[in-house]
Amino acid sequence: MSRVVTLAHYYTQPEIQQMADKVGDSLELSLFARDAQADIIVFAGVRFMAETAKILNPQATVVLPDRGSTCSLVTQTDVAALQRWREQHADHVHVSYINSSAEHKALSDWIVTSRNVDDIIAHLYAEGKKVIFSPDRNMGAYLNFQHGYDMPLWSAVCEVHDKFNQQALDEAFAAVPGARYLIAHPESPLPVLQLADYVGSTSGMLNWVRNYAYEPDAVIFVATEDGILYNMRLARPDLRIEQAPIYAGCQCNQCPYMKMNTIEAVKRAQQGQGEVIDYLSPAQMDAARLPIERMLAFSERYYR
Numbered sequence: 001m002s003r004v005v006t007l008a009h010y011y012t013q014p015e016i017q018q019m020a021d022k023v024g025d026s027l028e029l030s031l032f033a034r035d036a037q038a039d040i041i042v043f044a045g046v047r048f049m050a051e052t053a054k055i056l057n058p059q060a061t062v063v064l065p066d067r068g069s070t071c072s073l074v075t076q077t078d079v080a081a082l083q084r085w086r087e088q089h090a091d092h093v094h095v096s097y098i099n100s101s102a103e104h105k106a107l108s109d110w111i112v113t114s115r116n117v118d119d120i121i122a123h124l125y126a127e128g129k130k131v132i133f134s135p136d137r138n139m140g141a142y143l144n145f146q147h148g149y150d151m152p153l154w155s156a157v158c159e160v161h162d163k164f165n166q167q168a169l170d171e172a173f174a175a176v177p178g179a180r181y182l183i184a185h186p187e188s189p190l191p192v193l194q195l196a197d198y199v200g201s202t203s204g205m206l207n208w209v210r211n212y213a214y215e216p217d218a219v220i221f222v223a224t225e226d227g228i229l230y231n232m233r234l235a236r237p238d239l240r241i242e243q244a245p246i247y248a249g250c251q252c253n254q255c256p257y258m259k260m261n262t263i264e265a266v267k268r269a270q271q272g273q274g275e276v277i278d279y280l281s282p283a284q285m286d287a288a289r290l291p292i293e294r295m296l297a298f299s300e301r302y303y304r
């Protein structure tokens, strides 16, 4: 009998999360995948997450339920151009967001997730290093703004978070007579992040909601993919939690790639059918593993 472990990101539909052994953010799922005693790991997420699981647990068969589950941060990044950019900044440390292909990771010194990006870059600056950041321009711009860094940035965006905008938020805020809060994922544009009461990873935002202790009738706007509203409302059914609008009347911002994880596709993947991550060579995996392991060692030291 094959041991099957199913992982689901917070952005998948509630019914997919209910099928999973572990639901979490990118960092938690990477750690869980690395340590899983499994023959088959079904990754109900997107391709870069399944690739990371395979790199960290190469003995397991890792299956992505739908081969179309990509990420715009990956598809907007031409790896040959990235390599030239890196060569132009040979004296910099290259920090890459985990939302990147295996080839991209192999061109990186450190991988970060939205959970640890702040701490890792602060650590590098404290050591006197110069840093370039890829691929998420919005996340990099926020770090530069927030901490006064001067990191050259690669220019790709999350097509979902990039839709949040200040005008729609201003209108939504004006329609709330009482207290309101905004929490946001750092893939959102800088003008949105500047309005936020809290900026953090999916787990960070979920914890903010869990621990919320301000006005009980406030409206909490959440600038991220709508899947995690399920987890937030489950944790705090007493609160008024709404997705941030992208235009008046539309609280409908979904990641098309995460939503490809349908019940049927996940069930098939649990039988070993779907997109098996078997195309990375041992050399590619070794090169990509190094910067991921650097991050995991740092994160375990700081977060466990």
Ligand code: 13P
Pocket (backbone or CB within 6 Å): 024, 025, 026, 027, 099, 113, 114, 115, 158, 185, 187, 200, 201, 202, 203
């Ligand atoms: P987290 O690491 O915060 O879970 O984010 C992953 C992601 O793809 C956000 O769009």
Ligand code: SF4
Pocket (backbone or CB within 6 Å): 046, 070, 071, 072, 073, 099, 158, 159, 160, 161, 187, 225, 255, 256, 257, 258
């Ligand atoms: Fe990629 Fe954005 Fe979807 Fe996250 S929400 S997987 S960053 S496209």
